[in-house]
Amino acid sequence: MDAFGGPIWSMAVSPCGSQLLVGCEDGSVKLFQITPDKIQFERNFDRQKSRILSLSWHPSGTHIAAGSIDYISVFDVKSGSAVHKMLVDRQYMGVSKRKCIIWGVAFLSDGTVISVDSAGKVQFWDSATGTLVKNHLIANADVQSIAVSDQEDSFVVGTAEGTVFHFQLVSVTSNSSEKQWVRTKPFQHHTHDVRAVAHSPTALISGGTDTHLVIRPLMEKVEVKNYDAALRKITFPHRRLISCSKKRHLLLFQFAHHLELWRLGSTVATGKNGDTLPLSKDADHLLHLKTKGPENIICSCISPCGSWIAYSTTSRFFLYRLNYEHDNISLQRVSKMPAFLRSALQILFSEDSTKLFVASNQGSLHIIRLLEGSFKHLHTLQPQSGTVESMCLLAVSPDGNWLAASGTSAGVHVYNIKHLKLHCTVPAYNFPVTALAIAPNTNNLVIAHSDQQVFEYSIPDKQYTEWSRTIQKQGFHYLWLQRDTPITHISFHPKRPMHILLHDAYMFCIIDKSLPLPNDKTLLYNPLPPTNESDVIRRRTAHAFKISKIYKPLLFMDLLDERTLVAVERPLDDIIAQLPPPIKKKKFGT
Amino acid sequence: MVEEESVRVVRCGGSELNFRRAVFSADSKYIFCVSGDFVKVHSTATEECVHILQGHRNLVTGIQLNPNNHLQLYSCSFDGTVKLWDYVDGILIKTFVVGLKLHALFTLPSAEDSVFVIINKEKPDVFQLVSVKLPKSSSQEIEAKELSFVLDYINQSPKCIAFGNEGEYVAAVRDFYLSVYFFKKKTTSRFTLSSSRNKKHAKNNFTCVACHPKEDCIATGHKDGKIRLWRNFDDDKKYTYTCLHWHHDMVMDLAFSVTGTSLLSGGRESVLVEWRDATEKNKEFLPRLGATIEHISVSPAGDLFCTSHSDNKIIVIHRNLEASAVIQGLVKDSNIFTGLMVDPRTKALVLNGKPGHLQFYSLQHDKQLYNLDIIQQEYINDYGLIQIELTKAAFGCYGNWLATVEQRQEKETELELQMKLWMYNKKTQGFVLNTKVNMPHEDHITALCFCNAEKFENPTLVTSSKDGHFKVWILTDDSDIYKKAVGWTCDFVGSYHKYQATNCCFSEDGSLLAVSFEEIVTIWDSETWELKCTFCQRAGKIRHLCFGRLTCSKYLLGATENGILCCWNLLSCACKILFYYKVIWQSI
16 A cells, blocks of 8 residues: 655554554644555645654654654644644754764653654644743753653663663652653663663663664562563574474574575584584585565475475465476476465474475465475365464474464464364463474474473374373473473474483473473572483483583574484574664773 | 960861862852861852861861851861851850760751761770751750661761752762662662672772762762763662763762753863763863862852862862852871971972972961972872972072972883972962073982082072982073073983982081982082092991081981981091980871
8 A cells, every 4th residue: 555655764653543643754744544444545734844754653643743853743643734843952062963863762641742853852742832841951962762651651662873872751759740751861872773662560671783682670660579670681582593404404493584595514524522523515505596576575484304395474475396307406496376375474384395385374274285396275264253363383294294373472373284173272371482393193282382381282182182281290491480481392203212301592402201390499500410320310301301402592492313313402692793883972991 | 374285286288179079158148168277267259268267176178068058167176076167257156065976067958956967886896877966955065876777888988978859868889889768758779780790890889979969860970980980779670870971980970950950970080070951971071170179069050160170279160161259278198208398488388289380388378379380290199100290499599599300200211200390480479491401410319419518609409319319500600692591411420330329418607518328428519629538337228417507517417227316526527426316207
C-alpha cells in the first residue's frame, strides 16, 4: 500500500488503535483508518515544509505532535490544521549547526510535548501555548529516541553516544504537589547509537547500532531482588540461523540479505583431548546467494542430503536445487511456486529430504513432496479453529512419521504425517518454546522453554516421560534456571539414546538421563573430575548435566555423525569490527 | 610584685583562616572567618581586617550569623562555649557555657532559641549532632545545658551536615551512607552506596553534603570526584539520584546559590565549578585559584561567593565568577626548607610560601605582604609528581640582595640545581632577578652566606655544598659595553680534603670566613682566600656555625649533629665544649 508521500519516516497508531498516522518525506502527515480487513486512507493534515521524522498522539486522541526539521508542529486531529509550530533552537553549545532534526516527540496527557533532537537536547514544550518550558542539554551528539512510561512519570531517551538517560517526574518538595522532570540516571551499556528505546513498567529497554538489546530493570519497581532484577544484554536472535547438511558436511548460514553455503574442512590427523588439529582440507565457500529486493530473510534451511535450499523473505518463498558434479556446484531455482507459499516463518526438510514442511505466517503448515528437481504440494494442515497463531518452530521425527509444531504460546501440536492429521497436543505452558526436537527410535519430543525448563514428551504414549516427571518433581538446578540465553537447538546421538544434546549462546550441554539429577548443593558447572580420584568418587560427583562453556558465543552445534560434532562460533569482535566507528569521546586522562 | 606564672604563649597571628567555612554578613559587606582563638571580620571590598573578635580560650570551630538578628554572630569553640557577638562594633554580647568540646555550629531561622552543635561523647570518634537551647537571660554568662539529641555517629566535619528546606530535615553523610532526619516526622532515611561493587576502586565515599534552598534535593560530594543529586529521599524505595562528574579528584565542598539555580563545587583541581540548573552540560569554571578549594560559602544576599583554600587564603568571588578580593594568611607549606628569615628591609618574616614562592609576612599586621615567585614555572598539582623545591634563601647587604637555591631530584643521580640572585629595585619596591646560575655545585647546597660587613663595597656570597667545595661569588660588571649591568660570577673555589662542606659563615667585620667540613672547621681570610687555620674537635658533624658579635667577636660557635655546642676562641685557637644540649633539629 502506497501512502503517496515519498519515503515514510514515521508512523504512530492512535491510542484507541483504530487510526494510523504516517509521516512522509514530502512533509505530509496522513491519517489512515484501520479496519479488520484493510487500511484505508482518511485524510491529509496541513502539509509541512520538510519531512516528518517523528509523530506522537495525545493520549486522548485529539491532538498530535509531529517532529520535523527545525520545528515541531501540533495538529488538531478534527480539523487537520496545525495549531502550533514550535521552533527549535539550532544552536549547539554556542555554535550554530546546520539543521536541528527532531528525532522523536512524545505527547503527554497534560499537554506537554517532549522532543529530542540532533543538537543533543531534550526539550519540554507546552502545547497549549506553544512555548518552551524546559531545556536539558544532555549529549554532544544526537538524541535519537524517546519512550515514555504508561504512568507518564518517567521516560527514557537514547543518544548517539550510546548513553541512555532516564528522566523522572519528582515532586519539588515533599509538602507541595508541584512536580518537575529531573534527569536521573545515565546508563552506558552501548558503544554505538541507541536507535530505539522502550519503557516497560519495570525496565528500560534499548537497542541500536552495536547490535545489542539491553534490558535494564528499574530497581525501585522490582519487588524482590531475584534474577529478574539483573541487567540483560541480548546480542543474538533467540533462534536458529544456521542449518546443516549432515550427509555432505555442509553448513548454510543465514544473514540479513544473503545466504552462505560452506563445506566443512576435514583433517586426517589425530590428537589428544584439547588439541587443535591441522586441516588437511580447508573449508570451501561454495555459494553466496543474495536476495532480490530490500527484504530481510526470515528463515532458511538446507536439506539433510544437501541438494535443496529453501528460504523465505517477508513476502516471497524461494526453493533451489543444488547439483554436485565433482567439485562443481550448480544452482537451479525451482520456479512456479504455488501462490499460497508466499512467506514462511519456519522451513524444515524431513530426514530423508523427500518432504518439505513450511510454516506459513497465516498459521497453516504446508507439506510438500520433493522429487528430482520438482515438487508437489501434498497437504495443508490448517490451524486449530479459533486460533490465529502461527507456528514458528518445527521438528520432524527421524523416521518421518511425526511432525511437531509450536507457536508462541498455545502449546506444541504433534501431527501424524502418514495420516496427515493432528495426533495430540502437548499441554500449554506459560513460557514460549525456544527449541523442539524428536528423538530417534523412541519418538520422544524434547521441548525447551524460555524459562529454561526442559520437558520430554512421549509422542506414542501421549504423555510426559518418566524422566521428565522426575526432573519436574525435583526441579532444575538454580544455576541452570539463571542462564541468560534460551536453548536454541536440541539434537540426539543416534547410538546413545540416553543422551540429549542442547546448547544456548554460552554453553553446550549433554544431558545424560541415566545419571542422577543435580540438586542445588552440587556443582552444576563441574570441571573435569580430578583423575587421581577413584571411580567411586567420580561416579558420585557425576550428574546428568555435562556442560562445556568453551565456545562463546555459540550459534549452532550439531552432530554430523557419531564421532563428529560441528560448532559455530560467532566472535563478537568480528561483528564490532564491521560496525561504523562510534562517536569519539575524549576520555579523561588520555 | 609580679606573680610568677607558667609560661603563657599568646597566639597573635599566622592562624588558619581555612579551618571552617567563611560566613558573609547579610549585606555582604563583611566576611567572617575563624582564625585560631579569634574570629576575624574582614571587609569584602578592601580585604582589610576590620575587627578581631577575641574572647574564646581555645580554637574557634564554628561561626554562624544569628538568624534573628543579622547584625549578630554566633561562634563556638573547643573551650565549650557559644558566644554571641556584635560584629559591627566588635563587642561580645553573651556567652553560653555548654561545657562540652564543640566541633561545629549550625543555626536555623525556624529554631529561634536554639542552635545545633556537634559534640563528641564518650568514645573519641563518636560524634553527635545535638540542639542546644539558649536560655534567655540578661546576664553576660549563661549556662546552656539543655541539650537534645538529633543524630548520632556523624562525621566530625561540618561539611558533612546540611539543613534543608528551612529546617524540615537534616542530611548527614559518613563513609558510604547518607542519612536524612526529618524533624517533623522524626524519622531517619538512610541510603547506602554499594562500596563493594568494585572493591578495587571503591572510592565513592561521601565527602560533603549541601541542601537545595528551595527544593527537596540533596547534593553530595564523593571521593571519586562525582557529585550526586538526590531526590525523592523521603521514600526509602523510590529515591533517585543523578550524577554530575567533572572533578577528577575528591570533591572538597559543595554549595548551592541562594536561589538554588546553581551548584558550586571545588576540589584539588583549584577550579571553582558552577553547575547551572544542575545539568552536566551547563557549567562554568573559575580556574587557576592557586590551591585546593577547602570550603565554599555563599553570601545570603547572593551576590558573592567565597572559597577557602589549603594555602590559607580566602578568595571573595563575584556572582559572575570573577575573583574580587583575596584574604591571605600565613602559608604553611609542609616543608619549610628555607627556615625562618627576617627581611632586613621590611622586617617581615620570610619563608617558603605557596609552591615555588617565597612569602613575606608582616608579623605586626598578621598579614601577608607579598609573594615572590622564585621558580617562575607553572605549578602542576598532581599526586606523585616530583616538583622543583625552593630549598635555600639568604638576604644580603641590608636586604639589597637575595640569593635563592632551588632543586629537583628525580633519581639519586639526577640532580637539577639552580641558584638565583635577586636585586632589590627601589623603583618597583621589589626583587628583580639578576643572575641565574645553573648547577652552581655538583651536589646539594648546604648553606648560603652573604658578607654583610660595611667595608666590603663589593657584595660577596659564599655557598657550601656536599660536593666538597665552597664557592665565593662576587658581584662584577657584566660584559656590557656601557658597564652598567652587574652580575655575579664565581671568584674562588675552596675545598678541604674532599670533605663535604656543611656550613659557612662570615665574621661580623667580614675579614674571616668559617667553613665547616663535616667535623672540621676551617677559617679563611676573605681578602686572599687563604686557609688560616683549622679546628678539629671530632665532636660530630657540624651543622651550624656562627661568629660572635660585637664584644664577643673573637668567638666562633659551632653546633654539631649529635647535640654538642662548641666554642672556639679565635685568638687563642682554644676550644671549649660548652654543653651538651638536647635539641631536635627541626624547622618550625
